[in-house]
Amino acid sequence: xxxxxxxxxxxxxxxxxxxxxxxxxxxxxxxxxxxxxxxxxxxxxxxxxxxxxxxxxxxxxxxxxxxxxxxxxxxxxxxxxxxxxxxxxxxxxxxxxxxxxxxxxxxxxxxxxxxxxxxxxxxxxxxxxxxxxxxxxxxxxxxxxxxxxxxxxxxxxxxxxxxxxxxxxxxxxxxxxxxxxxxxxxxxxxxxxxxxxxxxxxxxxxxxxxxxxxxxxxxxxxxxxxxxxxxxxxx
Amino acid sequence: xxxxxxxxxxxxxxxxxxxxxxxxxxxxxxxxxxxxxxxxxxxxxxxxxxxxxxxxxxxxxxxxxxxxxxxxxxxxxxxxxxxxxxxxxxxxxxxxxxxxxxxxxxxxxxxxxxxxxxxxxxxxxxxxxxxxxxxxxxxxxxxxxxxxxxxxxxxxxxxxxxxxxxxxxxxxxxxxxxxxxxxxxxxxxxxxxxxxxxxxxxxxxxxxxxxxxxxxxxxxxxxxxxxxxxxxxxx
DNA sequence: GCGCGGTGGTGCGGTAGCGCACAGACAAGC
DNA sequence: GCTTGTCTGTGCGCTACCGCACCACCGCGC
Numbered sequence: 001x002x003x004x005x006x007x008x009x010x011x012x013x014x015x016x017x018x019x020x021x022x023x024x025x026x027x028x029x030x031x032x033x034x035x036x037x038x039x040x041x042x043x044x045x046x047x048x049x050x051x052x053x054x055x056x057x058x059x060x061x062x063x064x065x066x067x068x069x070x071x072x073x074x075x076x077x078x079x080x081x082x083x084x085x086x087x088x089x090x091x092x093x094x095x096x097x098x099x100x101x102x103x104x105x106x107x108x109x110x111x112x113x114x115x116x117x118x119x120x121x122x123x124x125x126x127x128x129x130x131x132x133x134x135x136x137x138x139x140x141x142x143x144x145x146x147x148x149x150x151x152x153x154x155x156x157x158x159x160x161x162x163x164x165x166x167x168x169x170x171x172x173x174x175x176x177x178x179x180x181x182x183x184x185x186x187x188x189x190x191x192x193x194x195x196x197x198x199x200x201x202x203x204x205x206x207x208x209x210x211x212x213x214x215x216x217x218x219x220x221x222x223x224x225x226x227x228x229x230x231x232x233x234x235x
Numbered sequence: 236x237x238x239x240x241x242x243x244x245x246x247x248x249x250x251x252x253x254x255x256x257x258x259x260x261x262x263x264x265x266x267x268x269x270x271x272x273x274x275x276x277x278x279x280x281x282x283x284x285x286x287x288x289x290x291x292x293x294x295x296x297x298x299x300x301x302x303x304x305x306x307x308x309x310x311x312x313x314x315x316x317x318x319x320x321x322x323x324x325x326x327x328x329x330x331x332x333x334x335x336x337x338x339x340x341x342x343x344x345x346x347x348x349x350x351x352x353x354x355x356x357x358x359x360x361x362x363x364x365x366x367x368x369x370x371x372x373x374x375x376x377x378x379x380x381x382x383x384x385x386x387x388x389x390x391x392x393x394x395x396x397x398x399x400x401x402x403x404x405x406x407x408x409x410x411x412x413x414x415x416x417x418x419x420x421x422x423x424x425x426x427x428x429x430x431x432x433x434x435x436x437x438x439x440x441x442x443x444x445x446x447x448x449x450x451x452x453x454x455x456x457x458x459x460x461x462x463x464x465x466x467x468x469x470x
Numbered sequence: 471g472c473g474c475g476g477t478g479g480t481g482c483g484g485t486a487g488c489g490c491a492c493a494g495a496c497a498a499g500c
Numbered sequence: 501g502c503t504t505g506t507c508t509g510t511g512c513g514c515t516a517c518c519g520c521a522c523c524a525c526c527g528c529g530c
Binding site for chain 1: 295297299300301303305307308318319321322323324326328329359362363365366368369370372373374375376377378379380381416455456457459460464467468
């Protein structure tokens with residue numbers, strides 16, 4: 001993957017654009033930091049920018065009527081945050097929360113829409129990503145219904161590791177519990193089971209994946225299904 | 236809402252188009268029957284047509300890696316079946332199953348994409364629907380995690396009643412169990428509780444909603460949230 | 471009349487996850 | 501050193517739902 005504009009290939013979605021479109025697009029963006037725990041959008045917020053993470057990653061959370069949040073999708077440098085803008089709407093329907101600090105390319109909503117009009121390749125790439133995201137949402141809906149905490153935790157760790165591009169990252173049980181929509185002790189129980197099986201290790205929020213293949217086997221099939229969905233959208 | 240082309244307003248999504256676009260679009264469609272239990276798409280299938288239900292309604296199901304299906308969205312005459320086509324892809328990622336017999340307007344995929352190019356209003360309307368659908372998927376993901384069968388059943392009955400435009404419709408406990416991803420006896424238990432509370436009545440698959448307001452109170456907030464999502468997308 | 475398939479209801483033991491409460495372990499700051 | 505806050509682990513009773521099995525009822529066809 002050639003890097004004709006700085007950071008162009010650091011977001012894999014933008015890397016799918018033909019060089020000319022990509023260079024033009026990236027030049028129109030500004031580089032911003034994604035700071036840990038920062039909220040990029042709340043339900044009902046007007047979204048000012050679309051973000052293409054280059055490092056770091058962002059959780060998309062549904063906020064239930066009683067205010068309890070749950071993660072429904074995870075966005076790293078393979079995707080973008082701000083799908084509503086690509087669909088002609090301004091208001092976010094969920095919460096977007098920075099999970100892993102890093103950086104992103106961002107562009108104002110109005111400008112982004114002009115770019116979408118101007119570049120069929122951009123439009124096509126963004127649409128494919130939306131398609132993949134819809135698939136991931138549907139997968140997650142089923143996963144939440146059928147799979148036990150230990151499997152879902154394993155899936156989450158793998159997805160996060162992929163997006164962090166690292167076998168280690170930082171997240172507490174408390175936070176994980178929020179993501180998975182379970183109690184903290186549920187995470188503690190599942191995580192210590194995974195640790196006992198020597199698949200992961202952790203202390204005070206520092207998590208390390210020790211046996212990736214084993215963890216994949218411990219995760220529900222949704223992890224592989226997610227990969228397949230992205231693959232089919234962009235193959 | 237005026238009916239300048241036959242069936243134009245029978246699909247509320249198409250009814251959002253300016254008259255000229257709508258008439259043109261509807262003339263390019265063919266009218267087809269949606270026959271009960273017919274599968275419009277399986278995961279991985281090439282989608283030949285996009286469908287705009289005019290009567291009848293269609294379940295979108297995620298098929299889990301072990302083959303077990305679960306409903307993730309419900310499409311009536313407020314929507315369309317074939318989102319992937321609108322996003323430049325041909326392969327369905329889930330299963331589309333006719334739940335309520337009726338009819339639809341349909342158009343071939345290639346032609347539909349040409350129409351999307353030609354009519355910004357069509358593109359905008361379809362995009363808004365996709366946005367609403369994403370919201371519904373996220374809501375369902377959370378609902379599946381947090382809410383008990385009785386609440387989810389009530390939500391499903393209300394959503395279905397809305398799409399059937401009727402307080403009565405036909406569906407067995409067995410089938411409902413598949414939609415909700417629970418055992419048949421789980422549905423039996425929840426349904427008889429709702430019946431005891433005089434919110435619904437049923438015999439051998441014939442379901443009637445007797446107290447709509449009561450049923451709304453018995454449903455989880457996801458039902459109202461769904462309505463709000465659609466409303467915000469199209470207000 | 472009889473059998474049979476489709477539908478709904480019940481019972482029973484098992485388990486995953488819940489709410490709540492409390493205890494230990496480590497880190498950082500004073 | 502001591503305190504305070506954060507993080508992780510354990511115990512307990514409870515509930516929703518599970519898998520499995522069996523039964524009752526109804527309508528239809530032979």
